[in-house]
Amino acid sequence: MNRALYALLIAAAMLSGCVTINIYFPAAAAEKAADRIIDEVWQLKKEQGAKPEGKQP
Amino acid sequence: MCSLPERLRGVVLALTLAASAASQASLDLSFDRLQAPALTLEQVSVSLQSLDRGPARLRIAQARIAGRDLSDLRLDCAEFSLHPEMRCRGGVLRAHGHSPWQLDFSLTGAQRTLKARVQPPGSPPIDIEGALAGAHPHLRLNTRAADLVRLVALDPVLQKAVAAYTPAGRVDIDAQLSDFGAGRSMRIAARLDLQDARFSSADGLRAAEGLALGIEIRARADGARWNGELSADWHAGELLWDAVYLKGGGTALASRFALDSGQLTLSDGALDLAEVGRLSFFADWGRSAAGAPALRSARIDGQAFDLEALNGRFIAPLSAVHGWPALALSGRADMTLSVDAQGPETARLQLHGVALADAAGRWSLDRVDADLPWQREQPTAARAAVAGAHFGRIPLGPFELRAVLSPDRVSMEPVRIPVLDAGLRLNQLEFVQDDGRWRGDLSFDLEPVSMPALSEALGLPRMAGSFAASVPGVRWRDGVLALDGQMLIRVFDGYVAATGLKLVEPFGATPRVLADLQMRYIDLEALTDTVKFGRVTGRLDGDVTGLELLRWRPVAFDARIRSSEGDYPRVISQRAVQNITALGGPGAAAAIQRSFLGFFERFGYRRIGLSCVLRDGVCDMDGLDHKGGGFVLIEGGGVPALSVVGYNRRVDWPELLDRLSRVTGATPVVR
Amino acid sequence: MNALKRIALLAALVASAAWAQGNLEINTPAISQIKSGMQARHAQLAPHYASGAVGLGADGTVALRDASAVPLAQRQAVQGLVAQENADRAALYREIARANGHPEWEADIRNTFAQRWIERAQPGWYVQSGGQWSRK
Structure with missing residues (x-):
């Protein structure tokens, strides 16, 4: 019982410790927003902008 | 190098003697080491096949000439003669690691008159002439x-x-x-x-x-x-x-x-800059304790510098590179700077008839005569007389600033700057350096300015009353200009009080303004006459909390205006009603005109109230009360009475400004 | 019990993240202003991207990487353009973070933009990665 509890605790701590920031920052949404702004600033057409969005770095 | 010919003379003399003795004989000479200041030659050998127009060869195994090492140095003369002058024709000079140089020379007479032509490969010839002795x-x-x-x-x-x-x-x-x-x-x-x-x-x-x-x-x-x-x-x-x-x-x-x-002194120096003027200078370098060159003292003077040319050639391009606002500058300046081993010691800038303006025309100082001395060791008194100025469209009268300057403090004497028919009193303006950072403190009062004069200067419709402000304390810390306490502006017979006023990076790329405003007892008649909105008689209170301007435009606030408490006439003109309704969209105004209300010029009202919460470019509106699906903006009272009810709660802020400017026929100040 | 709490907390975090993955607010007046300034400047900067004088930095800025591609008399002006563009870009990242109520996102937004500018750069433009410039 105790061991299982510890394992859970450690897992939870690690998970939250490692990924909190990444989870919290909406990377995909930020990329979308960046692409929309880049389209406007560089006056690119929508078609050009749509393709690279599918790629995940 | 200077004594090279002296030392070589002996050798040359010996050669000449040998030649006269046996003109057809071949000759070989060798030296282990020949030395002169800045010249060391080791293992030198000379071999002549004939003393008269025969080939000759000079070899030097190692040479050190003016600190440069050369090895395997060879001179081959196709035709060498010793009489009547020493002459080498068709000579080729070689050294290890160097391309061959062509060399012709002759050496004549007691004065050892030298004529030589050296041609490094791919280069034009170098002519050397002179007398080595005498x-x-x-x-x-x-x-x-x-x-x-x-x-x-x-x-x-x-x-x-x-x-x-x-x-x-x-x-x-x-x-x-x-x-x-x-x-x-x-x-x-x-x-x-x-x-x-x-x-x-x-x-x-x-x-x-x-x-x-x-x-x-x-x-x-x-x-x-x-x-x-x-x-x-x-x-x-x-x-x-x-x-x-x-x-x-x-x-x-x-x-x-x-x-x-290791000690260098420049004196009677002059630097002429075309059209700008002349800088005279003196500088003295010595060696520091560590042996590095160090400036011991220097002085630079510039008289009657043409600031327009200086600005065009130096100042404006420099500001452009840094993205600073461009200035227009003209007039003359004298400048002096003296430096000792510890750094700048004294400096002085004198301006004569200088005009200084923001290139975008936002402000100007029209004629400035100033004397700004500075000393490292003691405070100095600076003064600047400004004959006229303008800030925006507001002209400022002549004033004279006096300040005490020291390396870590600049404090200005109180001064009154004429503004239209009143004056701006700067009670305190002080900058102090603390831990390498400058902080400033300011307090001022604006005497009541007549609104007719002010509105005329601003190109606005003539307004009645007066405008005054009192600012007891402003602090400048780390790029933030913050108001201590309250700023009070008297306007339209009432007042506007600003608290928590902060300007963040006012000169940066994204200046921000934060403030809370309270308006009390504003005379609507004066206000509405001014902005051509249609006459409304009455009094207004308002509160704007969390006002945030970014790049001088509102991005967020929580505004609420309502009729003031108290007893006063409350009348609204048909035109004002129409304009208020027009703010809600084009349809509503036409509806009023067509209805019987169009017969009346003026209506009574009981209360006016409006709120707008601006977030993300949308103004979320509300009124005094809710009625049906809408909100009451004007609650009618008296005869004839008229209520105005709004239905459009969420209004696009730029759209609202646009409608407002169409209604008033002028661009609102908030733009 | 404690573990349960942790799990609940984690679930909440994941949930909030899922919620946050919608759209970022980029339509505030401040962002529009900065954007239109950058758009106007792009016409002046584009030839310099093409010539290689100006490249896209790894940190979401632009950099004057080879001024010799520009006539001497114009190099100052290009320096000015780069300075202004970088001031606007810094303001843009800050404003997007602020508009979404998370000023602490500024660095993440800057990084995201840095990647996207480079990804979207036209062939022939210079982009920076790991301190090295390369031509797309």
Whole structure:
């Protein structure tokens, strides 16, 4: 019982410790927003902008 | 180098004697070591096949000439003769690791008159003439269109120093060395003319192109000391040095100098900058305790500098590079700076009839005469008389600023600056440096300015009443201008009080303003007359909390306006009603006109109330009360009574401003 | 019990993240202003991207990487353009973070933009990665 509890605790701590920031920052949404702004600033057409969005770095 | 001919004379003499004795004989001579100041030759051998027009060969295994090491040095003369003069024709000079140089020379008479022509490979010939002996020994070196790259390569130290700048160009040299030898004072006179010279750093930010530059040096040795004059005249070309870009033509430098074992003094220096003016300078370098060159003292003076030309050539380009606002500048200035080993010691800037303005026309100082002295060790008194100024469209009258300047404090004496028919009283303006950071404190009062004069100056419709403000304390800390307490502005017979006013980076890329405003007892008649909104009689209170301006435009606030408490006439004109409804969209106004209400000019009302919460470009509106699906903006009262109800709660803020400007026929100030 | 709490907390975090993955607010007046300034400047910067004088930095800025591609007399002006563009870009990242109520996102937004500018750069433009410039 105790061991299982510890394992859970450690897992939870690690998970939250490692990924909190990444989870919290909406990377995909930020990329979308960046692409929309880049389209406007560089006056690119929508078609050009749509393709690279599918790629995940 | 100076005593080289003296030492060699013995050798040459011996050769001459040998030649007269047996003119057909071949001759071989060798020396283990020949030494003169700045010259060491080891294992020297001379071999002549004939003393009269035969081939000759000179070999030197190791040579050290002026700090440069050469090995396996060979001179082959196709035709060498000793009579009537020593002459080498068709000579080729070789050294290990160097391409062969062609060399012809002759040496004649008791004065050892030398005529030589040296031609390094791929370069124009260098002519050397002179007398090596006699009362006035001299040597003159002359070459035209020499390659700067090859010239620089002659000095490894110089070559290394300038390698990163890839210099190139052609240079004419005419140099004369005279009175060398023991017991004489050597003189040097040289003229260098650079043509089409250029250089560039790897990133291209330090570069020059098409440089034409004339340099003249005259110097005389006095023991270990050299005294002389140096002048440089930059005729043409362009130069970029980081943020400074200069075009040549009319830029000249001249100075006397004295060089004495690591100590350099420049005196009677003058730098002429075309159209701008002349800087005179003096500078003295010595050696620091660690042996590095260190500036001991310097003084720079500039008289009657043309600020317009200075701005065009130096100040404006520099501000552009840094993204600072451009200035328009004209008038004259005198400047002085003196520096000692610890840094700037005293400085003084005097302005004569200077006009200074923001290039975008936002403000100007029209005629400034100022004397701004500064001393490191003690405070100084500065003054600036300004004959006129304007801020926005508001003209300011003449005023004189007096301040005490010291390295870590600038404090201004109280001053009254005339503004229209009133005055702005600066009670305190002080900047103090603390831990390397400047902080400022300011307090001022604006005497009541008549609104008719102010509105006329601003190009607004004539307004009644007066405008006054009181600002007890403003602090400047780390790019934030913050108001202590409250700023009170008297306007439209009521007042506007601002609290928590903060300007964040007002001169930065994204200036922000934060404030809370309270408006009390604003006379609506005065206000509505002013903005051509249609007359409303009554009084208004308002509160704006969390006001945030970004780049001087509102991005967020929580505003609420309502009729003031108390007893006063409350009348609204039909035009004002129409305009208020028009703010809700185009349809509603037409509806009123068509209805019977169109017969009445004026209506009574009980209360007016409106709120707008601005977030994300949308104004979320509300009124006094809810009625049906809408909100009450004006609650009717008296006869004839009229209520205005709004239905459109969420209004696009830019759209609302647009409608407001259409209604009032003027751009609202908030834009 | 404690573990349960942790799990609940984690679930909440994941849930909030899922919620946050919608759209970022980029339509505030401040962002529009900065954007239109950058758009106007792009016409002046584009030839310098093409010539290689200006490149896209790894940190979401632009950099004057080879001024020699520009005539000497114009190099100062390009320096000015780069300075202004970088001021606007810094303001843009800050404003997007602020508009979404998370000023602490500024660095993440800057990084995201840095990647996207580079990804979207036209062939022939210079982009920076790991301190090195390369041509797309």
